[in-house]
Structures are given as structure tokens and as C-alpha cells.
Amino acid sequence: MTKPQPHPPVVVIDGTADILLLCDHASNRVPDGIVLGVDPDVMQRHVAVDIGAEPLTRALAARLAAPAMLATVSRLVIDLHREPDHPALIPVESDGVSVPGNDGADRFERIAWFHAPYHTALSHAVTARKPRLIVAIHSFTRQLETGGNPPRTLEAGVLYNRDVRAARVLVAGLRAQGIETGDNEPYSGRVLNATLNRHGEARGIACVSIEVRKDLIADTGGVARWCNILAPVIIAARDRIWRGE
Template sequence: MTVARFIDGDPGGILLICDHASNAVPPGIDLGVAPALLDKHIGVDIGAAPLTEALAATLGAPAVLATVSRLVIDLHRQPDHPGLIPTVSDGHAIPGNDGIDRFERIAHLYAPYHRALEAMIRSMRPTLLVSIHSFTPQLETADGPIRPWEIGILSNRDRRAADLALPLLAARGLVVGDNEPYSGKVLNATLNRHGEARGIASIAIEIRNDLIGDATGVDRWNDILAPILVEIRNRLAPKGVLAT
């Protein structure tokens, strides 16, 4: 199974990444769950893939989208993270992941995905990495609170892009979370590895999934985010190098 699909675009600018773009389960893997569970937020970031595709088309930017469900292996976790291959996710048991060969799944799915992403970054040398995710308005377990944010900007130590994005989004009248609904200092694996480790500015964008669950919502957020990402990229770019 191919672990990633690619959208071509102009090098040297913005690279879009969507780690949780797919709810697909590779042949030979049985998670032991009802198919409908794969359509929930635990199986896929609802709306994230269509938004990534829309932004890539509007910006002329390349993109990397994963082709495997996060219930098979979460590509946005460190290899030693306990949730890398979940046996329970938001209260739902994933019995097919009990006792599996963790190293085999890493070797066949996780490692090739991150190698492909690394190769694309080396070839295009982007100014800005943008990881697109979505979050559920409320977790199903532990009486989780209603999450009020429309969009969250996640970052770890490198705040260059986040500090530019937050006021630009707030100026649109949006309810914006700074490292909400969870902190990028805790969950930022892909950008820690491919952004911060290489000195490339990066942000993870989390949009509440009820806002991008259909084409109308995707179009709205594409219209909001595309010019903001160009503005961030331009402010980060070396002098004399500006995107349009």
C-alpha cells in the first residue's frame, strides 16, 4: 500500500501536510471494529483532506497526504508513543491492534511515510510547513467539555509562524486557540521532526471538524486561510523573495 499521495506545486514556499487525511485500512489488517467507526474523528481528521487539497489548489502549493487511518498507525506520534498503534481511542476498543507486531507496522507504514515527507522537504526546501488537522467539538469519553475554539494554532519551541498567524486569524473575528484544544508542546511530532529539527518555520492548524464537514465549510476556510498563509510565508521569506 502506498503510504502517501502527493500534490505537485511550486517549490520553496509553503508545503502542506495532512497526517490524518485517510480512514483507509491496508489489506491484511483487521482492526476488529465496525466500518462506521472509521468515519469518526478517531479514524480520520474529518474535513482535513478536502481542505488541504483546496489550499494546495489555491496556493499552487505542494502537499503530502497520508493514505492510512490513524487507527492503524498514527503518523503524527513519536515511534515510542503509547498511542502510536491505539488499542483504545476515545473510549472505543480497537481489538485488532492488541498484540500486533509494532515494529513491522512501523517499518511498513510509518517509516516510509516520514521518509517520503523528508525527501519532499529536501527537494523543495520550503519556507513554511503547514500541517492541517481537525478536532471534534467534544470528546465522547470522560464528559469532555465543549470546545469553543473554531481554530487552533499549535506550535512547540519555534513560535515564528504561530506568532504571525494568531493575530491575523483573530482579526477575522474568529475564536482562535493558542495551543488549544491541546498543546503543540506535547503533540507536535511531525513538525518537531521535519520543521524544528531542520530550522524550518512551521505551524499545525486545527479546525473544529463541524466547520469543515462539507464543501461549503471547506470553501469558507480555504478563503480564510489561503491569504493568511501567503502573508505568513512572505513575512518569513528571505528579503527579495515573496510569494503571490
């Protein structure tokens, strides 16, 4: 396979706040030289990109004057939110969608081309900026196509591993607004939290993932509404951490 043309591993939004925003699944881009073998419409679906997460991250960055790092490759190419040894790092199937072009893909090449540069960029940003809080923005689908699970009624989820400093403020703040909020749901950050484990917890930096149901941020109105909802609770979490509470 021809090595893809050089491409920045992240889009960087500058900011002065002591909060760093991350968006691992911001893009549905498939670099030249990689053929996934899926229908074009698949690349507009949640298996390829976290719908609404990229514009929401941008809106929050503007509202908070916060720096942000947005990934530039689809998770069907490589899932930047998983550890290099994770079996689903380069998915051959995702929620019932077959990805034949990934069958037999060179794992080490994909890591060297995309995963390693992305995490190197994040590491350098954390070292340079020394944020007080790292917040990862994701979105989740109302119902998976496979597994036979019922529709999710949650509007948002707050995910974390061992560090609960920001999570407890966010869960309480969102629930106080009447938002049906999952505490380590719709999946557990103790199971999948690779980016924040590496760049947050490993450095002793408070960190948390926020998941918003994709249909709620699928248009500009939804993004604006959720920016208004999330910005104050993120600031509240940062302030509690600053006070050492």
C-alpha cells in the same frame, strides 16, 4: 499476519510555492491484511480520520499552488503524527472506542510498513523542495466522548512547539477576522508535534499546525469558506518569514 500489499505511503500533490502542506490524518484506509475489529461506522468518525482535513488540504494546495503530502492510512492502524516510541502509536482504545485488532499488534511491523515509509517520503520532499514554511492541516472534534470535558467553543487552533514565527502571525490573523482561535489549543504543540518537530524544527524550517473544528469543514461549503480564511494568513506568515521578521 500477511504483509499488506504495497501501497504508496503518501498522495503527493505537486506545486511550485515555497510552502509545503502536510495532512497526517487524511485517510481512513485500513490496508488489506489488517483487521482492527471495529464497526464500519467507526471508520467514518473522528477517531479514524481528521474529518474535512483532506479536502481542505487539497483546496489550500490549489489556492496557494503549494505542494502537499497526504497520508494514506488511518490513524487507527498507526498514528503517523506520533513518535515511534509513543504509547498511543498503535491505539488499542481511542476516545472510548476499543480497537481489539491492535491488541498484541507487532509494533515493529506497523512502523516498517507504514510509519517509516511515510516519514521517509516527507523527509525526501523537504530535502528536495526546501520549503520556507511547512503547514500541517488537522481537524478536531467539538466534544470528546470520554473525559467529561465541556464542548469546545474554539473554531480553530494554531499549534506549535518552540518555533513561533508562523504561529504568531496565524493566531493574530485569524483573531482579527473574529475567529475564536486557540493559541496552542485545543491541545499543545509542545506536547504533540511529532511530524513538524522531525521535518520542520529539526531542520530550522518554520512550521505550524492548523486545527479547524471538524463540523466547520464537514462539507464543500465549509471547506471553501475555510480555504478563503486560511490562505491569506498562511501567505502572510510565509512573507513575514521571508522578510526575516
